[in-house]
Amino acid sequence: QKEVEQDPGPLSVPEGAIVSLNCTYSNSAFQYFMWYRQYSRKGPELLMYTYSSGNKEDGRFTAQVDKSSKYISLFIRDSQPSDSATYLCAMGGWANFGNEKLTFGTGTRLTIIP
Amino acid sequence: GAVVSQHPSWVICKSGTSVKIECRSLDFQATTMFWYRQFPKQSLMLMATSNEGSKATYEQGVEKDKFLINHASLTLSTLTVTSAHPEDSSFYICSAWDYQSGELFFGEGSRLTVL
Numbered sequence: 725q726k727e728v729e730q731d732p733g734p735l736s737v738p739e740g741a742i743v744s745l746n747c748t749y750s751n752s753a754f755q756y757f758m759w760y761r762q763y764s765r766k767g768p769e770l771l772m773y774t775y776s777s778g779n780k781e782d783g784r785f786t787a788q789v790d791k792s793s794k795y796i797s798l799f800i801r802d803s804q805p806s807d808s809a810t811y812l813c814a815m816g817g818w819a820n821f822g823n824e825k826l827t828f829g830t831g832t833r834l835t836i837i838p
Numbered sequence: 839g840a841v842v843s844q845h846p847s848w849v850i851c852k853s854g855t856s857v858k859i860e861c862r863s864l865d866f867q868a869t870t871m872f873w874y875r876q877f878p879k880q881s882l883m884l885m886a887t888s889n890e891g892s893k894a895t896y897e898q899g900v901e902k903d904k905f906l907i908n909h910a911s912l913t914l915s916t917l918t919v920t921s922a923h924p925e926d927s928s929f930y931i932c933s934a935w936d937y938q939s940g941e942l943f944f945g946e947g948s949r950l951t952v953l
Contacts, residue, residue, distance in 0.1 A: 767944040830881040
């Protein structure tokens with residue numbers, strides 16, 4: 725079993741819909757969680773990060789963490805064609821924060837249909 | 839926010855030559871940087887962890903003599919692909935931790951094509 729599971733998609737939704745992207749993980753040592761967006765032929769761009777269970781909102785994006793279920797989500801409201809990209813979840817533990825490598829999901833390819 | 843810059847963004851070289859890719863943290867110091875490789879439509883594959891002032895730590899299966907990493911300063915890490923072959927053609931991406939913000943930032947990536 726992989727430490728982080730993420731549905732690779734592809735996922736296609738109509739413009740304006742709410743998008744839900746998810747990752748599950750098995751390592752209870754993971755304490756901080758990040759979502760990255762990667763456009764084709766570009767490096768990943770950090771969207772959001774959180775260190776605790778609950779919701780964190782930033783504009784049209786909401787990150788949700790449920791540590792008891794080892795489940796994280798990214799919601800995109802009022803989706804736009806410009807949101808079409810690959811979304812990667814990433815997570816790590818506190819043991820060696822800032823030095824250790826993050827564990828990444830495989831990424832979900834999202835297409836917003838105009 | 840913090841910026842990580844990679845150079846060159848695109849490089850084409852002949853088989854057998856060596857290519858150097860630079861990764862710079864522009865407005866923060868990074869004692870730890872990471873190098874990844876990404877094939878089309880696939881996820882990031884971590885190649886190595888680059889530590890300032892010490893040897894890099896390579897992931898299993900990554901040839902350290904082929905992919906030379908040097909992290910000579912707190913703002914610069916370099917990846918040199920030695921004796922490049924067509925199978926080394928890929929998208930190489932670096933990342934760096936910004937300790938102040940607690941965020942991991944990525945470079946824009948460098949596309950290597952070996953003819």
